[in-house]
Amino acid sequence: MRKIVSTIFSKQIVLDKGNLYSIIIENKLEFFRFINMIIEQYRSKTNSVLTLSEDLRIIDLEKKTSLITDFFSINLDERQNINSLLKYVDKEILNSDLILELNEISSILISFINKSKELIDFDIDYDIDFKLSSLYKMLNVTPITNDDNPIEKIISYFKFQNVFFGKDIFIIINLKSYFDRENLSEIIEECKKMNFNIINVSSNYCKSEVLKNEVSIVLDEDLCEIV
Secondary structure: OEEEEEOOOOOOEEEOOOOEEEEEEOOHHHHHHHHHHHHHHHHHOOOOOEEEEEOOEEEOHHHHEEEEOOHHHOOOOOHHHHHHHHHHHHHHHHHOOHHHHHHHHHHHHHHHHHHHHHHOOOOOOOOOOOOHHHHHHHOOOOOOOOOOOHHHHHHHHHHHHHHHHOOOEEEEEOHHHOOOHHHHHHHHHHHHHOOOEEEEEEOOOOHHHOOOOEEEEEEOOOOOEEO
């Protein structure tokens, strides 16, 4: 069993698939401070305001979770993501039938390079160890998200973070600002299939907008937990 506890509220977040978890802090100043503390926790890589555990074993938050402070900042073509993609394809192709085609491409390229020496009057050297990542780099292959479809965009981001970094808990600031009830239900259902957890952090609470599969922790203006 995995759970998250915090220094600012007493209720434990017991993570279960198929639920949306919401941390609501109605006091705007404290909400601002809480977000800053989470960001600093990721920077320092130490457990402070949020602590994640599994079967009583503490887990570094940044190893299993991804923090999204701005939905529009979701981007897969950053250097770290591209490098992870390159390492991944080099490993995966070894157990794929595509390795035969890659070897053929490598042979063709080596032959072409040897022929190209006729264009110059001095010797050249090259790396014979041709990998799929070499081809990806040559063609400037980068992972992308569908910016025209916010649901596809966020699900693609979740999958990428899970496959390449092992993250399956996603903390999103003001998630409900970007999706209506129907879209949220669709996202939650997709996350349930993939065993992902979503935690929404917001300063706005409306009881009528709570989803049936949403677990909320609400701190009012005086930072009292509303039961």
